[in-house]
Amino acid sequence: MDTEVWTQVIVVGAGNAALSSAVAARERGAEVVVIEKAPRQYRGGNSALTVHMRFPYDGMDGLTPLLSGTSSEDLRRMAEKIGRYTAADYYDDIMTVTEGKSAPELAEVLVSQAASAVRWMSSHGHTWVPTYANPVSANVVSFKGGGYSLQEQWFGTAEKMGVSVYYDTSAIGLLQDSQGRVTGIRAKTSQGYCNFHGEAVVLACGSFESNPEMRAQHLGPEWEAIKLRGVPYNTGAGLTMGMESGALPYGSWSSCHASPQDLNRPAFDVPGPDIRGDFWSRYSYPFGIMVNLNGHRFIDEGETWRGLTYAKIGRAILAQPQGIAFQIFDQKHRQLEVIRGYEKATGFKANTLDNLAERLGIEDIAALTHTVREFNAAIRQGEFNPFKLDGKSAIGITPPRTNWALPIDTPPFEGFPVVCGMTFTFGGLRVTPDCQVVHTMDYPIPGLYAAGEMVGGLWHGNYPSGAGMMAGTVFGRISGTNAAEEALQRKK
């Protein structure tokens, strides 16, 4: 026999978006149950593999309260480096990277509510540390202890508030009454089927990045066999069950967030206290050059801040012969300390470019030498500065180079093979700014909300770093508050 569970608000998933939603719903006074597909040991979703979230700030005033535990010396050093990042800057960045395609009503909610959502998180015990060691555009602080600690903090808060979390429990369908109102979730556990009954459901169970069939269908066959950067659990179940109940698919279903990853990264990662989500990321490419197996450059490596380009570069790498590329640096890059996080990277060193090309397996060695010579010759005068868009460009070459161009001429040379790693997909469900899921007949489906990666419309083709986690908290909080409101109204 099926197990039956009764509550008021059911949240599907236990990532940052889901737990923001669960905590907000509980705060509003509703009984809340969270259903999570992963075993407890691997809980936390992709959110547990993250580093930071993007939000507006005006100097140190709003940041200092988030940085409890940071020494006054570090605070002083940070104050010297950072300026301000306004909600308008944030909105512009979103619209620039998405080429104006982000849904304005959702982008507006995100940028206008991000700072207050961060203060709310801080009131629930989350803390941050400065990230000034790296050139950053807006993400000047990171989660203390990374996404893993952030998620552990959320679990602790939710549990203390009386939220019950069911692990190893996979949502497989929505329960609906004869009017189409969503009344619960049907789920599968290792013990059998379980029906969770409530007044409102929040779907926050990720996108379809871990589902090869959906990747091939929506992104193209070349995406079938790629490596995941995150958890294997986000197989698009929430999207599928939502659409089966009439939800409107929305946003860019043919694009995704995918970035340069070490050739030898594993097929996926699961959260754990010693797992760093960015361990396999190879993000120093804006300072060197990136070539394919034929020895040719194929992107403007220094187009702008790394946080505004990396999410589209995985796709560019996948489009190269055999889906592989090589990041090339020289001794100056080492001395300037712009090759960061490569301590355990798959890589090769050589005193000549020919030797390096041979070791890397670049097929056209002469082409690589030509590419480097041409690149070096095209570099304009000017000061190299990794902490600003320095405009040190290389012109008259294809593709052009906009910033941080340094000649590659000082041995030893270093090369790192990289592949495309899938982070998450951009297609989702249409929601109102209140996070109610919209039916294909253009009305909000009663009792159904969505948050996190499941929200469609925000990202198209590209994405600004840190915005996924921020959108998760902003829309998670809104969805939880409104789901609780609806549940409590219905109880009256």
Ligand SMILES: Cc1cc2nc3c(=O)[nH]c(=O)nc-3n(C[C@H](O)[C@H](O)[C@H](O)COP(=O)(O)OP(=O)(O)OC[C@H]3O[C@@H](n4cnc5c(N)ncnc54)[C@H](O)[C@@H]3O)c2cc1C
């Ligand atoms: C390695 C890595 C690093 C990243 N770094 C950053 C960063 O620094 N900053 C940033 O903003 N973004 C980052 N991202 C992106 C970020 O992780 C996502 O934008 C964010 O986690 C989305 O939150 P979410 O709650 O929607 O999804 P998730 O955190 O993935 O949570 C979804 C949850 O749903 C569960 N689930 C799936 N299907 C079901 C089902 N049928 N039933 C029940 N549960 C289900 C999953 O197990 C998972 O726990 C990174 C991603 C990766 C992979």
